[in-house]
Amino acid sequence: AQSVAQPEDQVNVAEGNPLTVKCTYSVSGNPYLFWYVQYPNRGLQFLLKYITGDNLVKGSYGFEAEFNKSQTSFHLKKPSALVSDSALYFCAVRDITGGYQKVTFGTGTKLQVIP
Amino acid sequence: DADVTQTPRNRITKTGKRIMLECSQTKGHDRMYWYRQDPGLGLRLIYYSFDVKDINKGEISDGYSVSRQAQAKFSLSLESAIPNQTALYFCATSDPGQLTGELFFGEGSRLTVL
Numbered sequence: 001a002q003s004v005a006q007p008e009d010q011v012n013v014a015e016g017n018p019l020t021v022k023c024t025y026s027v028s029g030n031p032y033l034f035w036y037v038q039y040p041n042r043g044l045q046f047l048l049k050y051i052t053g054d055n056l057v058k059g060s061y062g063f064e065a066e067f068n069k070s071q072t073s074f075h076l077k078k079p080s081a082l083v084s085d086s087a088l089y090f091c092a093v094r095d096i097t098g099g100y101q102k103v104t105f106g107t108g109t110k111l112q113v114i115p
Numbered sequence: 116d117a118d119v120t121q122t123p124r125n126r127i128t129k130t131g132k133r134i135m136l137e138c139s140q141t142k143g144h145d146r147m148y149w150y151r152q153d154p155g156l157g158l159r160l161i162y163y164s165f166d167v168k169d170i171n172k173g174e175i176s177d178g179y180s181v182s183r184q185a186q187a188k189f190s191l192s193l194e195s196a197i198p199n200q201t202a203l204y205f206c207a208t209s210d211p212g213q214l215t216g217e218l219f220f221g222e223g224s225r226l227t228v229l
Contacts, residue, residue: 004157009155018184034217036218036220037216039151041222041223042222042223043119043204043205043220043221043222043223044158044207044220045219045220046217046219047216090172101161103160105157105158105159106157107150107155107156107157108157
């Protein structure tokens, strides 16, 4: 069975500093990996995805994520955090084997950017 | 206007009442989903539908039912609500033409069962 782990419930970072939100995954085949962001009282919004190719994926709002197959990780990063980046971030994995390609979400990491 | 619209956005009800959450979309996607979000548990899939005649149970379908009235409409019902169904519910869509396609979410429906 596939799974996603976000080991940190909350990450605090000072504005202007680099940020990392961690994600590790487990799937039986090749993974499709996603990051979503949820602002207060809003639905989840797609940030970026890894399908194949370059291990560094760039997405919306200056975010990027690094796929590491040997460590089964897909950490979200941003070089310089903004207060407006404060939100709940979800990592998700889609297993591409089998008929229905189930998406499994992590439990979410709350990012707090401190002015 | 939002591409995926959920109504109501907030609802407080009592144990035993029947509740319907509605979802409509203008994205033209065939695939629609209902998820439930609980703090510390992430999102869990309740039901999904790949077209009007296709309904499938997700991870946590007990106590819920769905209806796909049209390509653009997918409703979730709680026949007899109970307090542990208090949660934030999300409708989502995806494009089957994109094998790796992301999900597009509505704004959510917050349900409180007293």
